[in-house]
Amino acid sequence: MIEKTGTAPIRRHLVLMAGIVVLIFPVYAALVASSHTTFEVLSHFPLWFGAHFFENYKHVLFAGIGGAAPPVARMMLNSLIMALGISIGKIAISILSAYAVVYFRFPLRKFCFWLIFLTLMLPVEVRILPTYQVVADLHMLDTYAGLIVPLIASATATFFFRQFFLTIPDELTEAARIDGAGPIRFFFDIVLPLSRTTIAALFVIEFIYGWNLYLWPLIATTREDMYTIVMGLQHLANVPDSVPPWNWVMATAVLAILPPLVVIVAMQRQFVKGLIEPEK
CATH class of the missing domain: 1.10.3720.10 (MetI-like)
Known part of the structure; x- marks a missing residue:
C-alpha cells in the first residue's frame, strides 16, 4: 500500500524554513553591521560583510568604546x-x-x-x-x-x-x-x-x-x-x-x-x- 502524503510535508518544511530565516536574520544583520564603519551603517544598511570585521571586534574586546x-x-x-x-x-x-x-x-x-x-x-x-x-x-x-x-x-x-x-x-x-x-x-x-x-x-x-x-x-x-x-x-x-x-x-x-x-x-x-x- 502506497501512502499518499500530498503537499503537507512540503508546506510544513516551508513554514519551518521561514521561521528559521526570521530567527537567523537579526543575527546575520548584526554580524554584517559589525564589519563596517559607523558611517557605512548609518548611510545605507549593508547586506554583506565589510572590511573592518576583525578590527571592530579587536577594538571592542580590548580597547573599550570611548568612555561609554x-x-x-x-x-x-x-x-x-x-x-x-x-x-x-x-x-x-x-x-x-x-x-x-x-x-x-x-x-x-x-x-x-x-x-x-x-x-x-x-x-x-x-x-x-x-x-x-x-x-x-x-x-x-x-x-x-x-x-x-x-x-x-x-x-x-x-x-x-x-x-x-x-x-x-x-x-x-x-x-x-x-x-x-x-x-x-x-x-x-x-x-x-x-x-x-x-x-x-x-x-x-x-x-x-x-x-x-x-x-x-x-x-x-x-x-x-x-x-x-x-x-x-x-x-x-x-x-x-x-x-x-x-x-x-x-x-x-x-x-x-x-x-x-x-x-x-x-x-x-x-x-x-x-x-x-x-x-x-
Missing part, C-alpha cells in the same frame, strides 16, 4: 562570573533543600516546602529595595558577591529537584540503608548521579538567566569595571548627545550571544533529557 563602556572582554568576564555563580549556587542550594524535604522527617516539613514555593511570587523586582539595603549594609556593592549571593536561592529549582526525588524508588533507599549508607553517602553515590540530567537542564536555564540579568547589576554596581555585558550594551546604545557607534554595538551584541550559545550547544543532549524524561 569598559572593554567588552572585561564585561564578559563579569557576566561569566555572575552567571556561573548564580547557576551553581542555585543548583547547590536547591538540590540540598529538596533532598532535606524529601528524605528527612522533621516537623512542618511540607509547610517549609510550600513556604519556599510561595517565594515564587516574590521576584527580584518586588524585593529590590530591602535586598539592596542589606547588600549595602554588608559592604557588598561593586563586588561579585553582591551580584551573586542575593540571587542564588531558587524555589523553581527546589521544586524540580523535589519532583525528581519523589520518582526515585523507595526500594533503592531501603537497599542503600541495608548496605549501611548514611544520608551523605546516599546523596553523593546515588541521588547526585541520578540527578545529572536535571542538573544539566537547570544549569542551562539558570546560566542564561544570570547572563541576561540587567536590573540587579544596574543597581548593585557603580564602577565601570564591574559592568556586565548587558549593561554595556545599554550604555553603548544610549550615548548622550551623539550617534551610537552601531558597528561596535552590533559587535558587542554578537559577542554577548556567544557564551549562552556555547553552553546550549555543549549541554544540548543533557538539557533535552532533563526536560523530557518521563519522570519530569
Whole structure:
C-alpha cells in the first residue's frame, strides 16, 4: 500500500524554513553591521560583510568604546562570573533543600516546602529595595558577591529537584540503608548521579538567566569595571548627545550571544533529557 502524503510535508518544511530565516536574520544583520564603519551603517544598511570585521571586534574586546563602556572582554568576564555563580549556587542550594524535604522527617516539613514555593511570587523586582539595603549594609556593592549571593536561592529549582526525588524508588533507599549508607553517602553515590540530567537542564536555564540579568547589576554596581555585558550594551546604545557607534554595538551584541550559545550547544543532549524524561 502506497501512502499518499500530498503537499503537507512540503508546506510544513516551508513554514519551518521561514521561521528559521526570521530567527537567523537579526543575527546575520548584526554580524554584517559589525564589519563596517559607523558611517557605512548609518548611510545605507549593508547586506554583506565589510572590511573592518576583525578590527571592530579587536577594538571592542580590548580597547573599550570611548568612555561609554569598559572593554567588552572585561564585561564578559563579569557576566561569566555572575552567571556561573548564580547557576551553581542555585543548583547547590536547591538540590540540598529538596533532598532535606524529601528524605528527612522533621516537623512542618511540607509547610517549609510550600513556604519556599510561595517565594515564587516574590521576584527580584518586588524585593529590590530591602535586598539592596542589606547588600549595602554588608559592604557588598561593586563586588561579585553582591551580584551573586542575593540571587542564588531558587524555589523553581527546589521544586524540580523535589519532583525528581519523589520518582526515585523507595526500594533503592531501603537497599542503600541495608548496605549501611548514611544520608551523605546516599546523596553523593546515588541521588547526585541520578540527578545529572536535571542538573544539566537547570544549569542551562539558570546560566542564561544570570547572563541576561540587567536590573540587579544596574543597581548593585557603580564602577565601570564591574559592568556586565548587558549593561554595556545599554550604555553603548544610549550615548548622550551623539550617534551610537552601531558597528561596535552590533559587535558587542554578537559577542554577548556567544557564551549562552556555547553552553546550549555543549549541554544540548543533557538539557533535552532533563526536560523530557518521563519522570519530569
